[in-house]
Amino acid sequence: MPLTLEDIARISGVSRSTVSRVVNGGDKVNPQTRERVLEVIRQWNYQPNAAARRLAAGRSDTLGLLIPAGAGAAFEDPYFSQVIRGVAAACSRRDYALTLWLTDPEREPRVLRRLAANNLVDGVVVSYTLADDPIVGELRRGNLPFVLIGHAPDPAINAVALDNVEAARVAVRYLLERGYRRIGIIMGAPNQIDAQDRLRGFTEVLEQAGVFDPTLLAEGDFLEEGGYSGMRLLLPRRPEAVFAANDLMAVGAYRAIQEAGLSIPADVAMVGFDDVPMAAQLHPPLTTIRQPMYTMGQLAVERLLEILRDPRQPPRQILLPPELVVRQSA
Amino acid sequence: MPLTLEDIARISGVSRSTVSRVVNGGDKVNPQTRERVLEVIRQWNYQPNAAARRLAAGRSDTLGLLIPAGAGAAFEDPYFSQVIRGVAAACSRRDYALTLWLTDPEREPRVLRRLAANNLVDGVVVSYTLADDPIVGELRRGNLPFVLIGHAPDPAINAVALDNVEAARVAVRYLLERGYRRIGIIMGAPNQIDAQDRLRGFTEVLEQAGVFDPTLLAEGDFLEEGGYSGMRLLLPRRPEAVFAANDLMAVGAYRAIQEAGLSIPADVAMVGFDDVPMAAQLHPPLTTIRQPMYTMGQLAVERLLEILRDPRQPPRQILLPPELVVRQSA
DNA sequence: ACCTGTTGTGGGAGCGCTCCCAAACTGCTT
DNA sequence: AAGCAGTTTGGGAGCGCTCCCACAACAGGT
Numbered sequence: 001m002p003l004t005l006e007d008i009a010r011i012s013g014v015s016r017s018t019v020s021r022v023v024n025g026g027d028k029v030n031p032q033t034r035e036r037v038l039e040v041i042r043q044w045n046y047q048p049n050a051a052a053r054r055l056a057a058g059r060s061d062t063l064g065l066l067i068p069a070g071a072g073a074a075f076e077d078p079y080f081s082q083v084i085r086g087v088a089a090a091c092s093r094r095d096y097a098l099t100l101w102l103t104d105p106e107r108e109p110r111v112l113r114r115l116a117a118n119n120l121v122d123g124v125v126v127s128y129t130l131a132d133d134p135i136v137g138e139l140r141r142g143n144l145p146f147v148l149i150g151h152a153p154d155p156a157i158n159a160v161a162l163d164n165v166e167a168a169r170v171a172v173r174y175l176l177e178r179g180y181r182r183i184g185i186i187m188g189a190p191n192q193i194d195a196q197d198r199l200r201g202f203t204e205v206l207e208q209a210g211v212f213d214p215t216l217l218a219e220g221d222f223l224e225e226g227g228y229s230g231m232r233l234l235l236p237r238r239p240e241a242v243f244a245a246n247d248l249m250a251v252g253a254y255r256a257i258q259e260a261g262l263s264i265p266a267d268v269a270m271v272g273f274d275d276v277p278m279a280a281q282l283h284p285p286l287t288t289i290r291q292p293m294y295t296m297g298q299l300a301v302e303r304l305l306e307i308l309r310d311p312r313q314p315p316r317q318i319l320l321p322p323e324l325v326v327r328q329s330a
Numbered sequence: 331m332p333l334t335l336e337d338i339a340r341i342s343g344v345s346r347s348t349v350s351r352v353v354n355g356g357d358k359v360n361p362q363t364r365e366r367v368l369e370v371i372r373q374w375n376y377q378p379n380a381a382a383r384r385l386a387a388g389r390s391d392t393l394g395l396l397i398p399a400g401a402g403a404a405f406e407d408p409y410f411s412q413v414i415r416g417v418a419a420a421c422s423r424r425d426y427a428l429t430l431w432l433t434d435p436e437r438e439p440r441v442l443r444r445l446a447a448n449n450l451v452d453g454v455v456v457s458y459t460l461a462d463d464p465i466v467g468e469l470r471r472g473n474l475p476f477v478l479i480g481h482a483p484d485p486a487i488n489a490v491a492l493d494n495v496e497a498a499r500v501a502v503r504y505l506l507e508r509g510y511r512r513i514g515i516i517m518g519a520p521n522q523i524d525a526q527d528r529l530r531g532f533t534e535v536l537e538q539a540g541v542f543d544p545t546l547l548a549e550g551d552f553l554e555e556g557g558y559s560g561m562r563l564l565l566p567r568r569p570e571a572v573f574a575a576n577d578l579m580a581v582g583a584y585r586a587i588q589e590a591g592l593s594i595p596a597d598v599a600m601v602g603f604d605d606v607p608m609a610a611q612l613h614p615p616l617t618t619i620r621q622p623m624y625t626m627g628q629l630a631v632e633r634l635l636e637i638l639r640d641p642r643q644p645p646r647q648i649l650l651p652p653e654l655v656v657r658q659s660a
Numbered sequence: 661a662c663c664t665g666t667t668g669t670g671g672g673a674g675c676g677c678t679c680c681c682a683a684a685c686t687g688c689t690t
Numbered sequence: 691a692a693g694c695a696g697t698t699t700g701g702g703a704g705c706g707c708t709c710c711c712a713c714a715a716c717a718g719g720t
Contacts, residue, residue: 002448004705005708006706006707014670015669015671016670016671016706016707016708017669017670017708017709018669018670020708021669024708028668028669029668029669030668030669033668045443047443047444048448048706048707049448049705050448050449050450051384051390051449051450051705052675052705053706053707053708054381054384054385054675054707055381055385055674055675055705055706055708056674056708056709057675057707057709058675058708065430076607078408078411080411081408081410084411084414088430089432092431092433092437097429097431098430098431099392099427099428099429099430100428101418101427101428102418103422107422113375113377114377118332118377118378118380118381119379119380120427224607224611251611255611255613277554278581281554281581281582281585283613334675334676334677335676335678336676344699344700345701346676346677346678346700347678347679348698348699348700350678351698351699354678358697358699359699363698363699378676379676379677381675381676381677382675382676382678383676385675385676385678385704385705385707386676386677386678386679386704386705387678387679387705388678388705
């Protein structure tokens with residue numbers, strides 16, 4: 001049986017309260033007493049019972065990470081792994097536990113309500129990728145502190161994101177500068193908000209340059225497969241360059257291009273999005289927009305902890321600047 | 331303020347105990363009473379407080395997943411993402427929460443002790459990849475139910491794993507059958523148990539065939555970079571085929587081979603290990619050993635739940651058969 | 661000598677549940 | 691009419707902590 005606070009108190013000859021103060025880095029404890037108690041704690045390897053603490057204090061020292069992409073196909077995308085890594089690393093550093101919820105989007109509200117009512121977690125980082133995801137409304141209505149990651153819908157909401165519209169602009173401007181005019185896109189899954197944003201940036205720049213061609217739009221799904229089929233559709237239309245809305249689709253696009261006996265970038269130039277680890281390993285190495293998923297995960301946690309410390313803080317959007325990583329595909 | 335059991339009891343005109351019974355699918359409740367209470371619960375959207383439940387029942391409905399690979403470099407490997415996915419999916423299906431710990435191996439015992447003393451989790455799935463990881467001893471000494479994933483060190487321990495030795499044999503035998511004789515290996519990180527096992531299987535088969543050549547062993551690290559440098563070392567020794575101890579290194583090896591102006595499999599054949607999603611997308615598509623990480627994650631959770639249901643069950647090792655996926659690289 | 665403030669400590673109450681045992685009610689037998 | 695088994699319900703105790711208030715001890719100022 002694990003020891004309790006009371007046990008430690010008895011052993012070290014003080015009261016429950018004093019031990020509690022020591023454990024919680026309490027303020028008003030005689031240094032000698034503190035030392036004595038700490039020694040006992042060390043010696044007996046006492047660990048406070050988290051459940052009791054939660055119940056009594058209404059605080060769990062646990063954060064949640066909610067990824068509605070589900071355990072489904074979308075999880076192939078290294079994007080989510082990197083986000084998880086970042087969030088987990090930050091939690092671990094801050095001595096918070098991390099509860100992970102990979103849900104289907106439909107089950108999400110249920111999960112959320114459970115989390116909130118429960119003080120299972122003190123706050124939650126939510127990956128926001130689905131356009132019109134009702135989760136945002138749900139979160140606002142609830143009173144569980146949260147930070148969105150991936151998209152910042154509204155300045156009144158805490159979020160960490162890349163400016164996807166601007167990022168797409170950067171990519172397309174670069175292609176224009178390199179002299180490409182017939183520029184196509186393999187779009188992301190249409191219900192994904194990043195996909196919509198990237199398409200918007202893409203369209204905008206090309207229209208301004210007067211070279212927008214709607215026949216060079218191909219639907220995609222953010223997966224390798226969609227990149228492949230998107231590019232197959234695009235190739236007969238002879239694009240000089242193609243912007244893939246994420247790297248995974250760029251991989252598929254490469255496959256289609258190379259199967260057609262064409263070469264990158266001589267016949268078709270490519271720009272991707274995300275800069276997943278694989279991107280640098282492709283042939284030729286992929287020029288892409290870097291999205292610092294790992295860092296975003298960390299930032300989201302830091303922000304969340306700030307909010308927990310001082311709940312009255314005004315909301316803040318942390319928008320990271322897009323960065324173009326030029327390699328050899330464009 | 332969220333409602334409590336007591337509130338529901340008052341509203342529906344019964345006692346705390348009765349509501350508790352209803353909530354927990356209790357046995358002895360009058361069907362009409364049950365209906366009435368359920369209706370109130372639904373109407374007021376009552377959610378039991380998990381912390382209180384944990385404290386009172388000593389059960390948390392939460393499983394832990396411990397990955398000592400850390401938030402470090404090793405996490406580049408999709409292996410871990412897939413395991414996480416599998417575990418998360420199974421937990422979600424069984425209505426268990428999942429607490430994720432990506433720790434440095436050194437911090438791991440501390441985490442573990444915290445988990446155990448705490449009833450933070452009912453049980454834990456532990457990724458076992460580091461040879462001589464003291465965690466196994468630690469787990470045995472403790473009384474937190476656990477299942478290892480990735481390697482099964484001992485029939486007395488619950489584990490889900492692939493037989494890595496046999497898997498390597500399968501790969502090498504295949505290469506021999508195809509007529510290759512100068513067969514090299516890019517080994518995994520030397521402190522990883524899978525790396526050792528795979529090397530063993532590799533060596534064994536070649537020695538039996540009388541074609542083992544110790545100059546065709548190259549050190550690796552399970553990362554892309556190590557695959558690249560390993561292959562650079564190997565190439566001057568003119569191997570006809572190379573077995574990479576995981577797919578990520580095969581990617582690096584491809585890069586080295588192609589940079590050298592050689593072709594796969596004509597000049598050098600390649601076999602990988604894991605069958606990560608990327609494997610099928612390489613040029614040429616990689617022949618590899620499939621390791622069903624996602625399934626393994628699920629199986630580990632199922633097994634853990636079995637143990638929780640009946641703690642006196644004899645331990646069981648679930649060993650999955652290796653499967654060679656023949657594509658075009660060998 | 662008194663009061664005042666400061667520092668350190670102790671213990672009661674309570675967080676929201678589960679578990680257990682006892683009480684109340686039912687329907688049936690003798 | 692009393693007795694009994696079986697079913698259904700109620701309430702006390704307690705899980706291990708935190709929070710709050712009370713109190714003890716001692717300093718310094720009047």
